[in-house]
Each structure stands twice: as C-alpha cells, then as structure tokens.
Amino acid sequence: MKHITIKDLAKTLNVSISTVSRAFNNKYDIKPETRDLILQKAEELGYRPNPIARKLIQQRSFNIGVVVPEFENSFFPKVLMGAQEILHDKGYQVLMMQSNYSWEIEKKNVETLVDNKVDGLIISLTSENKNNSYYKSLIDQNIPIVFFNRTVDDIPASQVLFDDFKWALFATEHLIMQGYQNIVHLKGSENLNLTQNRVSGFQQAHRKHRVKPGKIIPCGFRTKDGERVAQQLIDNNEVPRAIFAANDSCAIGAMNIFKQSGYHIPNDIAMVGFTESNLAKHIHPSLTSVEQPTKDIGQTAANLLLEQIANKGIFVPQTIFLNGRLNVRDSSINHLQKNV
Amino acid sequence: MKHITIKDLAKTLNVSISTVSRAFNNKYDIKPETRDLILQKAEELGYRPNPIARKLIQQRSFNIGVVVPEFENSFFPKVLMGAQEILHDKGYQVLMMQSNYSWEIEKKNVETLVDNKVDGLIISLTSENKNNSYYKSLIDQNIPIVFFNRTVDDIPASQVLFDDFKWALFATEHLIMQGYQNIVHLKGSENLNLTQNRVSGFQQAHRKHRVKPGKIIPCGFRTKDGERVAQQLIDNNEVPRAIFAANDSCAIGAMNIFKQSGYHIPNDIAMVGFTESNLAKHIHPSLTSVEQPTKDIGQTAANLLLEQIANKGIFVPQTIFLNGRLNVRDSSINHLQKNV
DNA sequence: TTATTTACCGGAAACGTTTCCGAAAATTGT
DNA sequence: ACAATTTTCGGAAACGTTTCCGGTAAATAA
Incomplete structure (x- = not known):
C-alpha cells in the first residue's frame, strides 16, 4: 500500500501530470469534464497533493x-x-x-x-x-x-495594541477617586513596553490628580511574584492602602498572602488587577480589573x-489600538466613602 | 538580497553540493576541516538548510x-x-x-x-x-x-489515561462519607469515554456504600452548562444536597447560580469538581476537585x-494510567458532621 | 615497489509538485 | 474550405535538498 502521487494518478487516467495539477489548482485552461474526472478518480484512489512539494516550488x-x-x-x-x-x-x-x-x-x-x-x-x-x-x-x-x-x-510592522498607558491611568484614577491615598504599583516584567506604559499611566494619574506619587515595586507577572512582594511588604511593615498590580495573576498572589496574614480586602487593602483573567469575577473578593478585548x-x-x-510589498504598517473596559468589583470599593 | 541555497554555498567554497550536505548532516565521510570550513562560511552567509526540501526527500x-x-x-x-x-x-x-x-x-x-x-x-x-x-x-x-x-x-495505539472511573468513585465516596444523602452528578459531554467512566464511578460509589443511586443529569463541560442546569434544578425545586460535577467549569457555573439564589455552599449544597482548574483554590468557597497530573x-x-x-514497525501499543489526587476544600465539607 | 584498503569527494538521480512554453485540437470567422 | 483564434493539453525545467554510486588520492599492507 504505497503512497500515491500525482504521477500514479496521471498514469491511471492517461493524462499528463500537468493536467492533474491543473485540475487540483482549478486553473482556467482545463476542460471542466476532465477536471471532474480527475478529481473523482483522485477521491477514489485517496490521492492528496503533497503540500511539501507544493511549498517547495511555490515558496508558500x-x-x-x-x-x-x-x-x-x-x-x-x-x-x-x-x-x-x-x-x-x-x-x-x-x-x-x-x-x-x-x-x-x-x-x-x-x-x-x-x-x-x-x-x-x-x-x-x-x-x-x-x-x-x-x-x-x-x-x-x-x-x-x-x-x-x-x-x-x-x-516597520503592523501592530495591534492595547493602550496600556490609558487604562493604567483609568485604573489608578479609579483607586484615587475611591479615596485611597497610599497606592503602590506592582510592576510587570522588565523589557516590555507595556510594563513601562502601565507604570507611566500609574504615574500620570497621580500627577493629574495632584497627589503624592505612589511607590513602584518591581514584581512580575506570575502569582508567585505577587506572593513574594506581598510578603516583603508585610515583613517591612510597608503595607499600602491600595495596590494596582501589573496583572491579575500577580494581584491574586498578593491578595492571598494579605488575606492569610489577616488583612481584609478592600477594607485594609484595595486591589486592582489588569488583563481580566477567568479568576477575577470568581475570586473572593471579586477583583477589579482592566479587561482587554481578547x-x-x-x-x-x-x-x-x-x-x-x-x-x-506595497503595504504600509498600521498600528491599531483597541478599547478595553474597567470592570469594577468588590476588591477596590471603598465602603467607608472617605479618604483613607 | 536573494535567498541563499546550498548551491550558492557550494559554489563560493568550490565544493560540491553533496559535500555541503554532508557537512550539515554530520556524516562520517567528510574531513573535519572541510566540515568546519563549510559550517563557518554558512554562518557567515546566513545559509540555513531548507527544511521543506529536506522533508520532501526524507519524508520526515x-x-x-x-x-x-x-x-x-x-x-x-x-x-x-x-x-x-x-x-x-x-x-x-x-x-x-x-x-x-x-x-x-x-x-x-x-x-x-x-x-x-x-x-x-x-x-x-x-x-x-x-x-x-x-x-x-x-x-x-x-x-x-x-x-x-x-x-x-x-x-491499536498507545494511550496515556487517567482513571476517571476510580477518581469519580473517590470523589463521590468523599461526598458520601461526609454524610450527604442526595447527591447528583452533572454529566459531561456525550460521546466521550471519560464521561461514561465518571458516571460509572459515581454509580459504583453508591453501590459500594449501599445508598440509593444518585440522579444523573446531562450537563456539559462549560460554565454556562453548569449555570443552566443549576437554574433548572432551582426552578424545578429539585436542588440536591450535594453535586459531583463533570468538571470544575461546570461546577463553578452551578455554584454561582446557587449562590445568587441564596443557597449557601457547602451548608445548603456541597460541591465537588473534576480536573483541578486554576480557579478551584481561589474561588469562594474553595472547590474540592480531582487533580490530574497534567x-x-x-x-x-x-x-x-x-x-x-x-x-x-515493531512497537506494541501501551496504555498507561497515571495517578491523581483529591483536593478536599471548603465546598464539600460537612460542618455539621452528620448525615444530611 | 606494487597491490589493497581507506578517506574523502563529485555527479546525478530522486522526492512530488507547479509553471512556462509550445503544440494539437476544437472553434470561430470569412 | 481555409485562416485565425481559442481551448485544452503534454513536455520539461525548476524548487532545494539527500543519497547512492563511483572515482581519485592518500595511506597502509604485502
């Protein structure tokens, strides 16, 4: 039971290789009847064009x-x-x-x-x-x-982006409007533009509302990064009033440590994440997060x-920004409704 | 700036194509010095063997x-x-x-x-x-x-499997041991062995402990399936004492609906999921689930x-079963410690 | 020294397609 | 009926490798 090729098919039908090829590529210069005949016979014999050979010659x-x-x-x-x-x-x-x-x-x-x-x-x-x-x-x-x-x-390449600056600003602004004073940002991985943009948005929010600049702590994107940093904050007695985290995983890691150590969220520490994860709406308390249009x-x-x-050859690179949404949930709401 | 092939490389080095090929395939019949020379020049010119051509001839x-x-x-x-x-x-x-x-x-x-x-x-x-x-x-x-x-x-193919029957049995047994009487199973997608196996495990647990067989409700694997079925149960006034769900997503969907409708978990309804998801340990209450060794x-x-x-050609198909773990969490614990 | 083996290399076929070029067959126009 | 098109098809080169087969030069054996 050998592998059947275009040659075999051509031979059994008494046509040329080129004709078979034409049939499969639906070219203009082939009689419809012969095309159908070939396609039918191919089906019958279980012939499938070898995409590797095709790639080799077409370079695609x-x-x-x-x-x-x-x-x-x-x-x-x-x-x-x-x-x-x-x-x-x-x-x-x-x-x-x-x-x-x-x-x-x-x-x-x-x-x-x-x-x-x-x-x-x-x-x-x-x-x-x-x-x-x-x-x-x-x-x-x-x-x-x-x-x-x-x-x-x-x-010079096309890009589809999320305006991390803007949405980090919104997220931080939300915390500020809730009346929290001492907000820190858990910063994502280095070497990424989006990390820097989220930092900038965080800072800009403080400037815009003329409040003292919040602290920025290098953290990372994973749960354990959040856990590590939260533990540090507790150990150093530097637990802030609110946290804007680089993403949900990190936020959740931090939340867990804080909860374990007896802090209440949001009454002791408010939290906001980024890039809405599956967990955000299910975790307790539910996590405020910026949702991206995945x-x-x-x-x-x-x-x-x-x-x-x-x-x-003749394209011009485009950069498209898509819009997101801030899903406000329990973790960031100031129930006392006053500055804290 | 054209694409450089084995021919070009051969020509600039004044060796044959075969020799270049030998260099890249590390064959025995090539002088080490020439091999190194070729490899070096290739690096210099940015030559990379075309895997498509290679696949075509090697068929792998x-x-x-x-x-x-x-x-x-x-x-x-x-x-x-x-x-x-x-x-x-x-x-x-x-x-x-x-x-x-x-x-x-x-x-x-x-x-x-x-x-x-x-x-x-x-x-x-x-x-x-x-x-x-x-x-x-x-x-x-x-x-x-x-x-x-x-x-x-x-x-006749090798398989690596999880003993769904056994672990469904364990999970159900756990619920029975906690003292729950009226347990239902939310059944996964049809046409899957694992679905049937989990159902069988569920049934076997009841037989083993000589309790009245629990009801089995077709559900599915997704959150919204769980939500739909939970709503049905509430509407029909058939809310059970405990649920063993086909997987975590489905369990969580059901949990949400029950919570929204004022049911308390586990005091009103206990829940067990399957295939430990990220959510299980973070959700409120945390979800008991069977963890697979992913x-x-x-x-x-x-x-x-x-x-x-x-x-x-000469292999014999193997079937390997791997072990799992039942992560017991809040969602299934009977705080009253008696049959309910 | 010559015969034999070994180390190294080149030529060419092969993998299974697509496509260009030209030619035969069918169709149309006059 | 014949020329001019148009339609349909076959032949062969090309894509970039690997591998078989053979050949030369060097190394070893006799």
Whole structure:
C-alpha cells in the first residue's frame, strides 16, 4: 500500500501530470469534464497533493504561524481563538507555538515557522530588546508579520495594541477617586513596553490628580511574584492602602498572602488587577480589573496580516489600538466613602 | 538580497553540493576541516538548510503535531508544556492545533499535520465515535500516534489515561462519607469515554456504600452548562444536597447560580469538581476537585511517542494510567458532621 | 615497489509538485 | 474550405535538498 502521487494518478487516467495539477489548482485552461474526472478518480484512489512539494516550488504554504509566550493564562488562548476564526475562514491553517517566556525558544520557534514557509506571522514577544534586530531582518526579507500587545519599537510592522498607558491611568484614577491615598504599583516584567506604559499611566494619574506619587515595586507577572512582594511588604511593615498590580495573576498572589496574614480586602487593602483573567469575577473578593478585548485583538491581527499578505510589498504598517473596559468589583470599593 | 541555497554555498567554497550536505548532516565521510570550513562560511552567509526540501526527500520533519480540543482551561496547556519539554530536548519542534470541540476541524488539523509529514501525533479527541475509522487508517499507514485522556476504543495505539472511573468513585465516596444523602452528578459531554467512566464511578460509589443511586443529569463541560442546569434544578425545586460535577467549569457555573439564589455552599449544597482548574483554590468557597497530573501526562505521552518513533514497525501499543489526587476544600465539607 | 584498503569527494538521480512554453485540437470567422 | 483564434493539453525545467554510486588520492599492507 504505497503512497500515491500525482504521477500514479496521471498514469491511471492517461493524462499528463500537468493536467492533474491543473485540475487540483482549478486553473482556467482545463476542460471542466476532465477536471471532474480527475478529481473523482483522485477521491477514489485517496490521492492528496503533497503540500511539501507544493511549498517547495511555490515558496508558500497557506499556513500562518503564531508565537505567544504562554497558554496558561486565558489571555493568549482567547486571542488565538479570534485569530484562528478569521484565518480558517480564508483557508489558512494556524500553527501555534509557545515560547515559554524564553526568547531563545521564541527565536527558535519563529525560525522553524519561517523555514517552513509560513505565509505570515502573528507574534507577541517575551521581551522587547533582545532580538529586535532579528525581527528587523525578517521584515527586510519581506515576511509579513504583525505584532500584538508585546511589540518592539521602531519597527516597520503592523501592530495591534492595547493602550496600556490609558487604562493604567483609568485604573489608578479609579483607586484615587475611591479615596485611597497610599497606592503602590506592582510592576510587570522588565523589557516590555507595556510594563513601562502601565507604570507611566500609574504615574500620570497621580500627577493629574495632584497627589503624592505612589511607590513602584518591581514584581512580575506570575502569582508567585505577587506572593513574594506581598510578603516583603508585610515583613517591612510597608503595607499600602491600595495596590494596582501589573496583572491579575500577580494581584491574586498578593491578595492571598494579605488575606492569610489577616488583612481584609478592600477594607485594609484595595486591589486592582489588569488583563481580566477567568479568576477575577470568581475570586473572593471579586477583583477589579482592566479587561482587554481578547478576541477582537486576535481577529484584528489576523485581518491585518491577511491584508499584508495580499498587498505584499506595497503595504504600509498600521498600528491599531483597541478599547478595553474597567470592570469594577468588590476588591477596590471603598465602603467607608472617605479618604483613607 | 536573494535567498541563499546550498548551491550558492557550494559554489563560493568550490565544493560540491553533496559535500555541503554532508557537512550539515554530520556524516562520517567528510574531513573535519572541510566540515568546519563549510559550517563557518554558512554562518557567515546566513545559509540555513531548507527544511521543506529536506522533508520532501526524507519524508520526515522532526516536527510533532499536537491536537487538543481547546486552550481555554488550563488543563490542556499544562499537558502541552510537559510534552513540549521532552520533545524540545530531543530536537523536535511542536506544532499545536486546537479543534475547538469540532471534529471537522480536528480532522482537518490532523490532515494538515500528516500532509506536512510530522513524525508523530499526540491527540486528545473531541468526540470518540465520529472519526474512529479515520484514526484507524492513520495507524495502518504506520503513523505514530498517542492519545491522551480522550481516546477511542479498540484501536491499536498507545494511550496515556487517567482513571476517571476510580477518581469519580473517590470523589463521590468523599461526598458520601461526609454524610450527604442526595447527591447528583452533572454529566459531561456525550460521546466521550471519560464521561461514561465518571458516571460509572459515581454509580459504583453508591453501590459500594449501599445508598440509593444518585440522579444523573446531562450537563456539559462549560460554565454556562453548569449555570443552566443549576437554574433548572432551582426552578424545578429539585436542588440536591450535594453535586459531583463533570468538571470544575461546570461546577463553578452551578455554584454561582446557587449562590445568587441564596443557597449557601457547602451548608445548603456541597460541591465537588473534576480536573483541578486554576480557579478551584481561589474561588469562594474553595472547590474540592480531582487533580490530574497534567505535566506528567504530557511528558508520558511524549516519551511514548518518541519510543514509538524509534521502534517504528515493531512497537506494541501501551496504555498507561497515571495517578491523581483529591483536593478536599471548603465546598464539600460537612460542618455539621452528620448525615444530611 | 606494487597491490589493497581507506578517506574523502563529485555527479546525478530522486522526492512530488507547479509553471512556462509550445503544440494539437476544437472553434470561430470569412 | 481555409485562416485565425481559442481551448485544452503534454513536455520539461525548476524548487532545494539527500543519497547512492563511483572515482581519485592518500595511506597502509604485502
């Protein structure tokens, strides 16, 4: 039971290889009857064109590569769903890889994808300044790329972004309006624009409302980062009145430690997270968080990429900002309704 | 700036194509000095062997395909992490695809992967009885496959499984031991062995302890399924004393509705979930759940697959069961310590 | 010294397609 | 009926590798 190729099919039908190829590619210069005949016989014999041979000669694959740092939080999966929806519709298959927050793996992943002649890439970086030049060279090679959320500066590529500055400002403003005075920010991973933007938004909110600048503490994006920092704050006797965390995981980690140590949320410490996680509305108390339009991000990125593939060569990079929402929940509400 | 091929490299070095190939494949019949020379020059010129051409002739890719129903719950991502870890170590790249609970997409995904000559497949099915024969034919074609968690009967393939029957029994037993009398099971998606196994475990627990068989209600795996069924129970005035749910999502959906309607958990209704989610320990009250060894599942599947690839042709399918853990939390504890 | 083995390398076929070019067959116009 | 198109098809080159087969030069054995 050998693998059946285009040659076999051609031979059994007494037509040329080219004709079979024409049938499968729906070319104009083939008689409809012979096309149908060929397709039917192919079905019968179980012939499927070998996409590798096709890729080799066409230098394209109808595959799109997606690389994200992780799949554990629901953020990236949800973005992926959005992208996949659009791409499947247009006949593309989606190959996904996770870099596990390592930019070596990230680069390796992107390289395999490129070597395998994906028609385009959708990427969210683990870190911005490490392989900046690598991505520049990819773009020079005319490979369509769109970045989302975690992107690099000064690069002529399309991007779909979330206005971290604005929403960090809103989130912080919310805390200020609730009357909290001593607010600290748990800062995300270094080397990411979004980290800096959230810091800036946090600061801007303080300036805007003319209150004393809140402290900024390096933390990270994972639950255990939040736990570690919370413990530090307790040990150093520096527990603030409110916390704006880099994301939900970190916020939740901190919350757990505080709760364990007898602090009440929000009465002792108010909390706000970022990038609405599944947990936010279920945890106790429910966590105020900034929600990103995950599905929309994926869809927009996919559309941008398709557009870029269509107009290869003559496209202009676009940067699209999408809107979010601040979901106010119990963790940040000041029940006393006065400054504390 | 054209794409540089093996020919170009050969020409600039005045060696034959074969020699360059030998250098990259680390063959025995090449002088070490020339190998180093070639490799160095390749680095310099930025030459990378085209894996597509290589695949075409070798009929293999050093890629492994993984297909799972979804990435939203953390279960599959965690399994993937485990598998990826092992496979990367052995020089394989991992291509992941999600079927989004549609077996048409699942089949399409598997087909692309196979067409692209992946060396093996790791699969968790969306449904068991739909494309059984399709997977049979793949195995007949000698394509290494290992299934995990959601698998098909009567198929000569390796599988890594979780003993759903046993752990459903344990979970139900736990509820019985806490003294709850009227327990119902929210049953998962149809067409899955694991669903039936969990049902059987639930029933067996009742038999074993000689208590009146608990009711079984078709539900599903998603939060909204749990919400829907909980609402039904309330409307029909059939709220049970305890619930063993098909999984955490469904359990949490039900919990929310019950809480909203003024029921207290566990004092009015006790709850147990399945497949420990991120939420379980953070939700209020924290949810008792059966934890699966996610990472271990992925690693075991990967190792099984590698073994099968190595001994292609002469392997015997193995079925490995991995152990879990029942995490007892607030949602199921009977504070009254008597039968209710 | 010559014969034999070993180390290293080049040529060419092969993998399974697509696509260009030209030619035969069918259709149209005169 | 014949020329001019148009439709349909076949042949062959190309994509970028790997691998088999053979050949030369160096190394070893006799």
